[in-house]
Amino acid sequence: MDLLHVKRVYKSYADHKALHNLSLHVKEQSIFGLLGPNGAGKTTLIRIINQITGPDKGEIIFAKEKLAPKHIAQIGYLPEERGLYKKMKVGEQAIYLAQLKGMDKGEAKYKLKQWFEKFEIDNWWDKKIEELSKGMAQKVQFITTVLHEPKLLILDEPFSGFDPINTNLIKKEILELREKGSTIIFSTHNMESVEEICDDIALINKSKKILDGNVTEIKEAFKSNVFEIVFVGNMIAFSNALWTAFELLESKNVNGRMHVKVRANKPSDMNELIKTIVQDVQIISVNEITPSMNDIFIQKVQEVMPETLEEITSENNN
Amino acid sequence: MNKIILIIKREYLTRVKKKSFVIMTLLGPLLMAGLMLVPIWLATKDKDMQRIEVVDETKAFINQFENTNELEFTHEFRSIADAKADLYDSKYTSILYIKKTDKEPEVEMYYKKQPGFSTVNKIENTIEDVMRNIELNAKYKITKEQLAEIQPNISVKAISINAEGEEESKNIGISTALGFGGAIMIYFFIFMFGVQVMRGVIEEKTNRIVEIIISSVKPFQLMMGKIAGIALVGLTQFLLWIVLTGIIYTVIIGAFGVDEAAMQTTQTEQILNDVNPKLSSPHPYQDIIDGIESIPITQILISFLFYFIAGYLLYGALFAAIGSAVDSEADTQQFMLPITIPLIFSFVVAQTVMDNPDGTLAFWLSMVPLTSPVIMMVRIPFGGVETWELLLSIALLIAGFIGTTWVAGKIYRTGILMYGKKVTYKELWKWLFFKG
Numbered sequence: 133m134d135l136l137h138v139k140r141v142y143k144s145y146a147d148h149k150a151l152h153n154l155s156l157h158v159k160e161q162s163i164f165g166l167l168g169p170n171g172a173g174k175t176t177l178i179r180i181i182n183q184i185t186g187p188d189k190g191e192i193i194f195a196k197e198k199l200a201p202k203h204i205a206q207i208g209y210l211p212e213e214r215g216l217y218k219k220m221k222v223g224e225q226a227i228y229l230a231q232l233k234g235m236d237k238g239e240a241k242y243k244l245k246q247w248f249e250k251f252e253i254d255n256w257w258d259k260k261i262e263e264l265s266k267g268m269a270q271k272v273q274f275i276t277t278v279l280h281e282p283k284l285l286i287l288d289e290p291f292s293g294f295d296p297i298n299t300n301l302i303k304k305e306i307l308e309l310r311e312k313g314s315t316i317i318f319s320t321h322n323m324e325s326v327e328e329i330c331d332d333i334a335l336i337n338k339s340k341k342i343l344d345g346n347v348t349e350i351k352e353a354f355k356s357n358v359f360e361i362v363f364v365g366n367m368i369a370f371s372n373a374l375w376t377a378f379e380l381l382e383s384k385n386v387n388g389r390m391h392v393k394v395r396a397n398k399p400s401d402m403n404e405l406i407k408t409i410v411q412d413v414q415i416i417s418v419n420e421i422t423p424s425m426n427d428i429f430i431q432k433v434q435e436v437m438p439e440t441l442e443e444i445t446s447e448n449n450n
Numbered sequence: 451m452n453k454i455i456l457i458i459k460r461e462y463l464t465r466v467k468k469k470s471f472v473i474m475t476l477l478g479p480l481l482m483a484g485l486m487l488v489p490i491w492l493a494t495k496d497k498d499m500q501r502i503e504v505v506d507e508t509k510a511f512i513n514q515f516e517n518t519n520e521l522e523f524t525h526e527f528r529s530i531a532d533a534k535a536d537l538y539d540s541k542y543t544s545i546l547y548i549k550k551t552d553k554e555p556e557v558e559m560y561y562k563k564q565p566g567f568s569t570v571n572k573i574e575n576t577i578e579d580v581m582r583n584i585e586l587n588a589k590y591k592i593t594k595e596q597l598a599e600i601q602p603n604i605s606v607k608a609i610s611i612n613a614e615g616e617e618e619s620k621n622i623g624i625s626t627a628l629g630f631g632g633a634i635m636i637y638f639f640i641f642m643f644g645v646q647v648m649r650g651v652i653e654e655k656t657n658r659i660v661e662i663i664i665s666s667v668k669p670f671q672l673m674m675g676k677i678a679g680i681a682l683v684g685l686t687q688f689l690l691w692i693v694l695t696g697i698i699y700t701v702i703i704g705a706f707g708v709d710e711a712a713m714q715t716t717q718t719e720q721i722l723n724d725v726n727p728k729l730s731s732p733h734p735y736q737d738i739i740d741g742i743e744s745i746p747i748t749q750i751l752i753s754f755l756f757y758f759i760a761g762y763l764l765y766g767a768l769f770a771a772i773g774s775a776v777d778s779e780a781d782t783q784q785f786m787l788p789i790t791i792p793l794i795f796s797f798v799v800a801q802t803v804m805d806n807p808d809g810t811l812a813f814w815l816s817m818v819p820l821t822s823p824v825i826m827m828v829r830i831p832f833g834g835v836e837t838w839e840l841l842l843s844i845a846l847l848i849a850g851f852i853g854t855t856w857v858a859g860k861i862y863r864t865g866i867l868m869y870g871k872k873v874t875y876k877e878l879w880k881w882l883f884f885k886g
Contacts, residue, residue, distance in 0.1 A: 146880065182665040184867070209665040215658025220464060231456055232666035276662075 134193070135160040135284060135315045136181070141190035143176055150176040151187070152339040158284075158317060158332070163310055165326045165347075166319040167425075168336035169433055174319045175212070177336070178286055181317075182209050195283070205234035208282035212289045212319075214273050216261045223257035226276045235280040247275045251301075266293055274302060278309065285309065287318040291325060303329060323426040333425070335432055343432050351422045354431070357396040358421040359405055362389055365413030373412040378405065389416060453667045454675045461650070461679025466686060475687055479694035500569055503542040505530045507550040514580040521572060534560060546573070554581075626804055632754055632827035633800045637793060640762050640823065643684040644769040648782065650676050651773030651866070660866045669863040673774075674855070677766045681759060688758070753830050756844065761823025764851035765793065767858035774865030775873045792820035800828050807832035817843050819850025857882065 136158040143151040151173045158164045168174050179185045181192060183204060192199040194206075217225055223244060230240035248254050251271060261269055270293050278285065290306070291299045306316055307329060320326065326333060327347065334344035343350065358381065363370065367390060371380060374394060383392040390413075396405070402418055409415065423431075465471060504525045506512060515523035523546070526533065533545050537560060544561035557577060559570070586592040651673075654660040663672055772785040796815060803812040807829045815825040816835075822843050829835050864881040871877070 179867075184661070184664050204666055207665070209662060211658065211661040211665075213658040213661065215661070217464075217653075217659055218657060228456070228460055229662065229666070232453060232663065 133160045133196075134158060135195055136317070137193040138177070138181075139191050139193065141177070141180065141187045141192070143173075143180065143185075143187050149339050151180075154190075154336070154339070154341055156334045156341060156344055158315060160315055161310055161313060162315060162331040163306065163329050164315070164317045165330035165333035166317055166336070167321075167323075167326065167333055167429060168319075171338075172336040173339045174336055175288065178209070178288060178317075178319065181284075181286060182207060205280065206283040208233075208277045208280065208285045210274065210277040210285075210287045210290055212292070214270060214293070216269065216273060216276070218262040219260055221258050221260055222264070222272050225261065226272065226279060229276045230279045233280040233282075240279060243279055243281070244275070247279065251275070267295060267298060270294060271298065274305070278305075278314075281314075283314060285314050285316045285318075287316065289320055289322075290318055291320065291322055299325075323424060323429060326425045335429065337433050342435075343428075347425070350428065351425070354423045354428050355420070356423070357399060359394050359396070359402070360417075360419045360421055361392050361394065361405075361409070362416040362418075363392075363409070363413040364389055364416060369412040370409060373409045375408075377408060393421070454671050454678070457667070457672060457675025458679040458682065461676050462682050462686075465646070465680065465683045471683070471687065475690045475694070478687075478691045479698050482691070482695050500544065500565060501542045502544050502546050502573075503533055503537075503540070504546045504548070505533050506548045508548055508555050510555075510584055511548060511577075511580055514584065515576060518572075520569070521576070537562060548577075626831075628750065628831035629804055629807075629828040630800065632750070632831070633797060633824045636754070636758055636761060636823050636827050637797045639684055639688070639758055640765050640793060641790070643680050643762055644765045646680050646683075647677055647766045648769040648773040649779065650680070651770050651862070652776065652779055652782075655774065655866055655869075656778065664866070669866060670859045673767075673770050673859060673862045677763065677770060677855075680766065681762055684762060685759075750830055753840070754827060757823040757827055757847070760844070760847045760851055764819060764823075764847065764854050765789070767851065767854040771858035771861040771865070771878075774862040775868075775878060777869055781872075792818075793824065796821035796824035800824065803828050804832075808834040813839070817846055819847045822847055860884070 134157045138154060138156045141151050141154045143149075154173070154177065166174050166177070176185075180187050181199070183199065183201065194200075194203050197203075220228075223241075226244050227237060227240045230244075231237055248257065253268075253271065256264065256268070256272070261272070264272065274290070277287070285306075287306075290302055294302060303325065306318070310316060318330075330347050332344070332346050333350070335342050345353075359378075367383065370390070370392070374380060376397065377400070378394040378396055381393040381395055383390055385391075394405075402420060406415065406418060499522060500520060501522050501524070504511065504515065504523050505528070506525060507530075512525055515521075517523060524542075530545070530547050533547075537545060543563060544559055544565065547558040547560065549556040549558065559565075559573070565573075583594050583597060586597060587594075654663070654672075660672075667675075768789045772782055772789065775785065776782050799811070799815065803809075803815065803825055806812060812825065812829055815821045816829050816839070826835070826840075826843050830840075860882045861878055864884050865873070
């Protein structure tokens with residue numbers, strides 16, 4: 133089931149278009165990556181889902197119902213620009229924020245104690261936020277986001293500001309939360325994390341969606357039939373063996389071994405490639421190079437979109 | 451609704467627990483008590499005696515000067531040159547030199563330490579009195595004692611007659627003091643707590659927590675919660691002040707055994723003298739009793755509470771709007787001035803209003819919501835405010851703060867998410883029409 137369905141949403145501010153005909157589906161209990169360059173419209177979409185602002189056109193469906201104020205209690209939001217009341221104590225503040233989300237005070241206190249134990253930060257309860265370091269404050273902020281056990285978690289750049297150890301910790305928590313039934317949307321520029329934990333993604337650029345789907349499927353689709361081979365042997369023999377079936381892209385000699393990249397001229401699988409060269413060289417390893425999300429991001433964003441193309445052509449003709 | 455209460459609670463508790471709140475609460479009454487008690491203490495002490503040596507060439511003023519507890523006149527019967535030469539070593543603070551001329555005697559005063567205006571005044575009056583007595587005696591054979599008998603001593607008792615024909619005598623002095631006091635309190639409280647609202651809004655904006663909070667509550671709820679919470683802080687502080695002032699006052703009176711009657715008299719004399727010397731009357735004590743009885747105390751207290759709360763709500767909303775439109779306290783200047791001008795204005799014209807508490811200026815200023823909190827509080831102790839006037843003023847003020855709250859809500863809603871833009875009035879105007 134879709135937990136969230138964004139249906140043809142439009143949003144403009146006084147001087148610019150933020151979202152244009154944007155639609156996407158977020159499956160329940162999935163981890164969804166919301167990607168895009170700065171200024172693409174991600175934050176606007178996130179604010180609409182959080183009911184901080186409303187769309188000009190279109191609607192949001194949450195768990196089969198139109199998005200309404202009552203859903204606030206089921207959504208948790210970690211904004212990109214972090215912030216908490218500096219002079220308020222950690223425990224007090226976390227409980228206050230959970231209460232604002234509709235959680236009962238006693239329950240909030242209880243669950244908060246559990247989180248503190250889990251993160252091993254028991255002694256922070258009575259500290260003021262200003263007494264904590266940035267990383268510590270971010271941990272606290274993460275807890276405040278999830279304390280009320282929301283069905284939908286929206287995390288904007290959740291890993292920024294964390295050292296590698298804490299980044300891992302948060303990644304683990306996100307996966308655990310999914311196991312327990314939460315759906316997570318996270319917006320990030322950290323493509324590695326997208327590859328590691330996202331199930332589906334949507335790529336937004338200049339107010340429009342330019343790509344969406346399952347991560348594995350997308351990477352499959354963007355495969356360009358490039359293989360990386362490490363072998364020991366004669367380069368000329370290797371090239372001859374390739375013949376017309378494969379094109380040699382690059383090669384380098386590393387400590388006596390040849391590292392080469394070849395592209396198949398027609399869709400081929402690894403077995404075919406191996407069959408082609410196995411007689412002529414000693415194969416050490418063969419890998420199909422699947423594009424990284426990073427590469428796909430760059431490629432798609434730099435692509436000129438059909439609608440934009442029309443605009444440019446018509447401008448030239450006038 | 452629940453969420454607004456949560457926000458009110460937080461705003462209230464975080465501020466009431468602060469050290470600065472506790473300090474202000476204790477400091478206020480101490481200052482007030484000090485202001486009340488110190489003048490009295492000074493008054494009951496021995497004032498600096500002016501010991502005046504009189505060099506009287508006319509010989510007409512011998513035994514004519516009466517010594518008071520501030521002025522002591524002594525004739526040494528020597529020349530002015532001797533007196534002057536001796537002045538610095540002698541016990542005298544000054545020399546009164548009455549020169550003989552063909553017309554009225556010329557009077558000069560040589561002093562070691564500059565006497566105050568009132569001392570010189572007193573001396574002048576004394577000399578004039580003495581001269582008058584001498585003349586009367588010389589020309590018409592009237593002695594000082596006879597003169598005292600016929601000297602009238604009139605004080606005009608002001609009695610007001612209201613529409614029902616009831617008579618009430620008022621003491622202008624008390625009314626003035628109360629009016630002024632009320633105006634000051636309202637002015638300071640509105641300013642003090644209004645600025646707290648503004649600071650709170652800016653704090654939430656700069657530390658970015660506002661984004662999380664408005665994913666949980668509507669911006670309007672956050673704004674109202676903050677305004678209401680701080681209102682409660684103000685009320686708490688005010689009530690604590692009254693209680694503490696009362697306690698300190700009673701304790702100190704008890705401890706020093708100061709005669710309460712004498713104190714009330716001197717106290718009011720002090721205030722009245724400071725405000726306007728014309729107001730002190732020859733029969734202060736009785737007038738005070740009458741005056742106090744005629745003041746509608748309940749009306750004043752209830753009105754004060756109402757105007758404080760309503761005035762604060764009106765201005766508090768505007769302060770919230772300013773806070774939401776800027777990124778730091780430094781940027782608030784350009785917006786604060788226009789907002790605070792009506793408030794400052796009403797404080798400045800308070801004196802004029804007190805001179806004519808039921809006149810046209812006073813009436814209109816007590817109706818316009820921006821100035822009514824201060825001006826109406828100035829008018830009320832004078833007793834000339836009719837019930838319909840009060841009701842109209844209240845209704846307008848309520849409409850006023852509903853209006854400013856609506857405007858502030860629109861500005862707040864947009865402003866709290868906007869960073870980096872230098873906001874102008876034109877920009878603010880546009881925000882009023884943004885959709886939710």
